[in-house]
Amino acid sequence: MLVYIVRRLGLSVVLLGVAILATFFLHHALPGDPAAAVLGKQYTEAGADEMRERLGLNDPLPTQFVRYLGDVVSGDLGRSHVSNELVTDDLKRVLPATIELGACALLLATFVGISLGIATAMRPRTWWDVGGLTLALAGVSLPIFWLGFLAIQFFGEGGTLASFTGIPGLPLGGRFSAAEIKLGQYVADTPAATGFFLFDTLFVARDADAFWHVVKHLLLPAVVLSSVPTAVIARITRASMGEALIQDYIRTARSKGLPTRVVVLKHALRNAAIPVTTSIGTQLGYLLGGAVLTETIFQWPGMGTYVVQSILNLDVKPLQACVLVVAVAFVFVNLFVDLSYGFLDPRIRVDGDRG
Amino acid sequence: MNNFVKWLLTFLRHHRPAFVGTVLVSAVVATAVFGPSLLAHAPDDVFARFAPRSPEHRLGTDSQGYDILARLVHGARTTLAISLAAMSMSLLLGTLLGAVAGFAGGFADMFIMRLVDVAMSFPGFLLAMVTVAILGAELENVIVAVGLVGAPMFARQVRAEVLRVVAADYVMAARSLGLAAPRVLLAHVIPNSLGPIIVLGTLGMGSAILDVAGLNFLGLGGDPFRIPEWGLILTQGWNKRPDANLQVAVAGLAIFVTVLGFNLLGDGLKDELDPRTRRR
Numbered sequence: 146m147l148v149y150i151v152r153r154l155g156l157s158v159v160l161l162g163v164a165i166l167a168t169f170f171l172h173h174a175l176p177g178d179p180a181a182a183v184l185g186k187q188y189t190e191a192g193a194d195e196m197r198e199r200l201g202l203n204d205p206l207p208t209q210f211v212r213y214l215g216d217v218v219s220g221d222l223g224r225s226h227v228s229n230e231l232v233t234d235d236l237k238r239v240l241p242a243t244i245e246l247g248a249c250a251l252l253l254a255t256f257v258g259i260s261l262g263i264a265t266a267m268r269p270r271t272w273w274d275v276g277g278l279t280l281a282l283a284g285v286s287l288p289i290f291w292l293g294f295l296a297i298q299f300f301g302e303g304g305t306l307a308s309f310t311g312i313p314g315l316p317l318g319g320r321f322s323a324a325e326i327k328l329g330q331y332v333a334d335t336p337a338a339t340g341f342f343l344f345d346t347l348f349v350a351r352d353a354d355a356f357w358h359v360v361k362h363l364l365l366p367a368v369v370l371s372s373v374p375t376a377v378i379a380r381i382t383r384a385s386m387g388e389a390l391i392q393d394y395i396r397t398a399r400s401k402g403l404p405t406r407v408v409v410l411k412h413a414l415r416n417a418a419i420p421v422t423t424s425i426g427t428q429l430g431y432l433l434g435g436a437v438l439t440e441t442i443f444q445w446p447g448m449g450t451y452v453v454q455s456i457l458n459l460d461v462k463p464l465q466a467c468v469l470v471v472a473v474a475f476v477f478v479n480l481f482v483d484l485s486y487g488f489l490d491p492r493i494r495v496d497g498d499r500g
Numbered sequence: 501m502n503n504f505v506k507w508l509l510t511f512l513r514h515h516r517p518a519f520v521g522t523v524l525v526s527a528v529v530a531t532a533v534f535g536p537s538l539l540a541h542a543p544d545d546v547f548a549r550f551a552p553r554s555p556e557h558r559l560g561t562d563s564q565g566y567d568i569l570a571r572l573v574h575g576a577r578t579t580l581a582i583s584l585a586a587m588s589m590s591l592l593l594g595t596l597l598g599a600v601a602g603f604a605g606g607f608a609d610m611f612i613m614r615l616v617d618v619a620m621s622f623p624g625f626l627l628a629m630v631t632v633a634i635l636g637a638e639l640e641n642v643i644v645a646v647g648l649v650g651a652p653m654f655a656r657q658v659r660a661e662v663l664r665v666v667a668a669d670y671v672m673a674a675r676s677l678g679l680a681a682p683r684v685l686l687a688h689v690i691p692n693s694l695g696p697i698i699v700l701g702t703l704g705m706g707s708a709i710l711d712v713a714g715l716n717f718l719g720l721g722g723d724p725f726r727i728p729e730w731g732l733i734l735t736q737g738w739n740k741r742p743d744a745n746l747q748v749a750v751a752g753l754a755i756f757v758t759v760l761g762f763n764l765l766g767d768g769l770k771d772e773l774d775p776r777t778r779r780r
Binding site: 174431452 | 759
């Protein structure tokens with residue numbers, strides 16, 4: 146197991162190196178002159194030359210790369226040339242928003258997806274099965290911005306549901322409404338606040354109304370974002386549970402007279418766990434990518450909208466930082482998933498020791 | 501060819517989801533081919549803006565005064581063409597990389613497959629966005645970006661197929677019978693590795709349509725006044741809510757139905773080609 150872990154850690158370090166190298170070249174690959182972009186309206190020929198010298202763009206590439214590497218390692222991600230804010234300050238604001246949304250969506254997707262997968266696997270070739278699989282296939286075929294649109298039309302403020310039943314609809318966008326609650330100000334003023342609004346309202350401010358306010362804003366985006374991961378997890382669970390449920394040890398467990406619940410959840414699910422864990426891990430990546438569209442629909446002030454803005458503005462530093470953050474998140478998620486195999490499947494532990 | 505038709509009919513009769521998928525895809529393709537000639541209006545004829553539904557304009561007109569039905573029907577053509585171009589690019593590039601990796605082995609194999617691993621361990625849509633940012637927000641670049649992002653999946657599959665087929669007994673048998681290498685390749689290797697590629701291509705059409713639509717939704721698709729693709733029709737409606745709600749609804753429905761069709765068909769083919777899940 147130790148050899149396996151060390152080898153796996155080595156791979157992670159290499160991947161991190163590749164990510165830093167790739168983001169370094171991103172700076173040079175983007176169209177436009179970085180010096181001109183920084184100068185904006187004050188562009189002059191001489192000014193651009195001077196700026197290029199000051200930004201170090203005239204140095205040889207290796208020198209530039211070493212400087213970039215040093216900056217990244219010491220946590221200096223530069224400034225946005227549009228807002229002139231430090232990218233690290235921006236990230237402190239947008240990352241909690243994206244993580245909060247993504248975590249809720251993933252929890253939802255894991256719970257619903259595994260339940261749906263087990264339910265369909267236990268009744269193969271029935272209408273349950275067909276219905277569940279069709280639903281799952283529809284889930285991966287939906288354009289997510291269309292799903293968001295439909296959700297807003299039905300459940301949003303002034304939507305179909307609201308006008309027929311009189312139940313007030315859900316908010317259409319944002320993490321909170323500034324007119325009703327001074328959450329942004331509160332987080333800025335309170336050192337203990339984390340930027341994760343669910344946590345801040347419940348444990349720091351201890352304000353149930355504010356917490357409910359935040360939950361209402363989170364509900365639609367989280368459900369919309371969870372559609373694809375739910376479908377994928379359900380399909381994988383269906384497939385691997387279907388295979389596990391016809392094994393001999395399941396028949397043995399049943400014939401011992403164990404209750405179905407124990408047989409399914411302990412014997413079968415345990416053995417179907419590896420593909421399911423892998424799919425949950427890969428869905429984290431989707432959540433970061435898919436969040437771009439969901440955040441745009443619901444005007445969620447997270448990393449997705451931040452990436453889109455920096456791409457449309459050709460704002461190099463924020464874009465570099467976002468790609469780097471996603472890459473780092475990916476390396477760690479994959480590392481975690483791979484290491485979890487050892488705990489989920491004792492056979493891998495033994496093989497790892499030999500290798 | 502007769503055998504193929506017979507196989508296809510049996511497959512569709514036994515596999516209901518694939519049958520539904522075939523019907524959906526055929527309907528969209530038929531719309532793209534024959535639809536435009538059946539329309540009363542051209543997609544760039546200008547009428548009153550936001551006209552309601554009427555016998556003249558079945559789905560009303562949009563914010564520019566274009567007939568929405570005409571835009572949608574022509575959109576079937578552009579959407580399929582764009583996605584087909586992107587998917588073909590993934591297929592060609594992926595097949596080339598995978599075949600080289602599988603045949604050459606050694607360092608080339610290791611290098612290509614590590615590259616594929618890295619590319620596949622990063623969210624594809626984000627990668628496509630960054631690629632468009634680098635190349636510039638133009639339709640051609642959207643196709644290139646979506647095509648590039650789809651390639652690694654093909655590369656991985658093709659490599660596995662090449663390794664499997666070259667080592668198979670029937671290839672060995674054909675060789676030991678003295679068949680020339682090109683004939684072995686054409687008669688045995690290619691037909692036997694084609695199945696999974698067709699499956700990936702079918703599923704790839706669905707994801708290409710979604711990715712292109714998504715990039716258009718973010719405003720990275722370039723000139724909005726060309727003959728539109730469905731993602732762009734949807735986006736233009738989205739920006740004019742609530743007046744253009746119907747436009748968003750029908751454009752999204754068109755995308756959904758088409759992608760669902762490709763996914764149903766691809767899944768059915770996958771089941772059919774996988775000996776573990778094949779019925780009969």
